[in-house]
Amino acid sequence: MRxxxxxxxxxxxxxxxxxxxxxxxxxxxxxxxxEQRIDVGLIAPLAASEPKVHALLDRxxxxxxxxxxxxxxxxxxxLKRLEAGDLDLVVGRFDKKTPWAKMVTLGPAxxxxxxxxxxxxxxxxxxxxxxxWIGLVERTARDVAPEAQ
Amino acid sequence: MTxxxxxxxxxxxxxxxxxxxxxxAWIATVVPLMAVVMGSSQAMKTVWIEDMLGLIPPTVYLISxxxxxxxxxxxxxxxxxxxxxxxxxxxxxxxVVTGAFLLIEALMTLAMREHPSVGTVxxxxxxxWLGWAMILVLLWSTVPSMILGRMKLPIAKTIADQVLHTxxxxxxxxxxxxxxxxxxxxxxxxxxxxxxAAAGGLISLSILKDGVTALRASAAELVDGAPRELENDxxxxxxQQLKAVLGEMFPGAAVRLRxxxxxxxxxxxxxxxxxxxxxxxxxxxxxxxxxxFAQLSFVPPAGEQTTLPAV
Numbered sequence: 377m378r379x380x381x382x383x384x385x386x387x388x389x390x391x392x393x394x395x396x397x398x399x400x401x402x403x404x405x406x407x408x409x410x411e412q413r414i415d416v417g418l419i420a421p422l423a424a425s426e427p428k429v430h431a432l433l434d435r436x437x438x439x440x441x442x443x444x445x446x447x448x449x450x451x452x453x454x455l456k457r458l459e460a461g462d463l464d465l466v467v468g469r470f471d472k473k474t475p476w477a478k479m480v481t482l483g484p485a486x487x488x489x490x491x492x493x494x495x496x497x498x499x500x501x502x503x504x505x506x507x508x509w510i511g512l513v514e515r516t517a518r519d520v521a522p523e524a525q
Numbered sequence: 526m527t528x529x530x531x532x533x534x535x536x537x538x539x540x541x542x543x544x545x546x547x548x549x550a551w552i553a554t555v556v557p558l559m560a561v562v563m564g565s566s567q568a569m570k571t572v573w574i575e576d577m578l579g580l581i582p583p584t585v586y587l588i589s590x591x592x593x594x595x596x597x598x599x600x601x602x603x604x605x606x607x608x609x610x611x612x613x614x615x616x617x618x619x620x621v622v623t624g625a626f627l628l629i630e631a632l633m634t635l636a637m638r639e640h641p642s643v644g645t646v647x648x649x650x651x652x653x654w655l656g657w658a659m660i661l662v663l664l665w666s667t668v669p670s671m672i673l674g675r676m677k678l679p680i681a682k683t684i685a686d687q688v689l690h691t692x693x694x695x696x697x698x699x700x701x702x703x704x705x706x707x708x709x710x711x712x713x714x715x716x717x718x719x720x721x722a723a724a725g726g727l728i729s730l731s732i733l734k735d736g737v738t739a740l741r742a743s744a745a746e747l748v749d750g751a752p753r754e755l756e757n758d759x760x761x762x763x764x765q766q767l768k769a770v771l772g773e774m775f776p777g778a779a780v781r782l783r784x785x786x787x788x789x790x791x792x793x794x795x796x797x798x799x800x801x802x803x804x805x806x807x808x809x810x811x812x813x814x815x816x817x818f819a820q821l822s823f824v825p826p827a828g829e830q831t832t833l834p835a836v
Contacts, residue, residue: 398654399716401640481565481642504565505640505718507654514645515652 398507404464405440405509412442417454419468426498428486429467431520432513436465439512455480458503465513466501476501481510484517529593530684531816537684538590544677545583545692551673552580555666562658565641567634567725568709569659571627572702575732576666578623581616582692585609589688593786606786613688613743620736627729634722641721643713656710663710667703670696682755685787685817687746690755691739698735702728752784763810764789767818770809778826788819797823 400406408414414436418429433444457463458480470482472495481504485497500517502510530538555576563569589609597604643659645652674696681690705724712720741758745751752764764782771780771793778795808815 398643398656398714401716401718403716481644483644502642503640504642505713507643507656507713507716510642511645511652511654515647518647518652 396508398511400506400508402461402503402506404461404503404506405512408440408442408464408509412440414440414442414444414465415463416444416446417458417463417466418446418448419451419454419466420448426467426487428498428520432467432486432500432516435516435520436513439516451476455501458501461503464503464509467498468501469496469498470501471495472497480504483510483514484521486517486521531813533813534684534816537680538686541586541677541680541684541686541689542590544673544680545586545689548583548673548692548696549580549587551669552576552583555662558662559666562655562662564643564655564659566643566659566710566713567631567641567722568706568728569663571631571725571728571732572663572666572706574623574627575702575728578616578620578732579670579692579695581619582613582688582695585612585616586686586688586692588612603785606788607746609688609786610743610746613691613739614747617736617739617743620732621740622736624729624731624733624736628726628733631722631726631729634725635719638718639722640718641713643710654714656714659710660707663703663706667699670699670703674699685755685814687742687755691735691742694738695735698731702731705731746784749783751782752789763814763817766809767791767807770807771821774807785819787817789817790820790822791818792822792824794824794826796826 414433416433433446437443451468454463454466454468455476458466466480467486469489470476474482476482481502482497483500483502485499487498489496489498500513502513529535556573559569559573559576563573586609589612592605592608595601595605643654643656645654646658647653674693677689677693678697680686681693705727709721709724712724742753745753745758752761753759754761764784767789768780768782768791771791772778775793775795778793780794781792783790783792802821804818804821805812805815807821808818810817
């Protein structure tokens with residue numbers, strides 16, 4: 377049984393060394409490439425005016441051949457729509473300990489700003505579990521803001 | 526301090542001590558690594574908690590072997606050989622509770638259809654999917670564990686140590702935990718969001734099973750149950766043989782055996798013989814395990830217990 381399990385795991389590991397790994401359960405990245413559109417929500421008002429946000433969107437356009445369809449709005453409705461899969465990406469400022477961190481995936485900080493005791497981080501936010509898309513956004517965010525972790 | 530056991534048993538206890546020190550040192554490297562890479566993976570979180578719980582048996586072993594060496598005192602006239610049993614009951618209960626909690630959490634994750642995010646990390650100028658780092662850490666958490674478990678198993682049998690044996694069995698079975706968790710991580714990579722929580726559920730079942738096994742073994746000793754096999758809950762074969770021999774020596778007498786720590790104590794309901802008995806000569810099993818038979822005591826037969834001597 378142990379040998380069989382080890383072989384199965386080795387085969388899975390070998391198969392996973394393809395360029396399409398990891399994959400998105402709900403195919404977000406495939407959909408973006410196929411429809412050539414990234415549905416983006418910018419949390420108003422600051423995110424829209426950030427040069428690094430524009431740089432991020434430009435680079436994502438280059439990587440996917442998709443055009444961002446941007447809309448600005450309040451955090452709560454945008455994040456709810458992201459969770460539901462109606463948006464692909466949200467960008468906004470969040471506290472490091474935001475309760476949203478469990479419901480969505482926060483990417484590397486494009487910029488960090490101290491406001492009193494609070495540290496606000498400008499981050500791209502993705503839908504949980506869409507790991508191919510999350511990986512692409514994270515890589516792009518690090519390229520845009522090399523100081524990002 | 527007393528010289529308690531034959532040299533080969535003392536050597537086994539010391540070797541067990543060294544292996545448990547190695548185990549603690551190794552787990553101390555695994556736990557922080559796991560915490561760094563686990564992300565939101567349920568399987569990784571479960572393995573992480575399992576690894577932390579894995580610190581309990583070696584710690585209990587180290588403490589109990591130290592306590593076992595304590596000389597008897599007025600307050601503890603039988604010594605502290607059973608201290609490990611008390612500690613082991615507590616740690617087994619912790620395993621059961623944690624296993625059940627993690628199982629419920631995994632089921633809830635499945636029911637809520639929570640999709641685990643496994644992002645990337647930049648190292649040496651390259652972006653690496655964290656799943657690969659998880660698999661490396663899982664290999665580090667699994668392979669040494671299996672080796673240590675295999676090394677501990679024969680020692681546990683030699684020194685008749687329930688704590689060391691349970692620890693060895695848990696570690697030996699770690700390959701299943703490792704493979705389940707790796708399967709969960711690879712499943713996430715293939716876009717199978719449920720694979721991670723399913724793996725977490727399987728691993729928590731294994732924690733629960735370890736806990737129940739340890740609880741049954743330790744509770745049996747605590748309530749003066751007959752000596753058990755290390756491998757299962759059956760009465761130990763050597764205890765059955767000893768009972769049979771004592772039954773032949775004292776026909777019709779009730780013979781009771783119990784285990785305290787690593788030794789067996791027998792009680793016979795019969796008049797004691799006039800001469801002192803050599804316990805090693807009575808022991809029916811392997812001669813190098815005769816040290817296990819530590820005490821033979823006599824109580825009045827049932828019918829005589831209430832009979833007062835005539836005045």
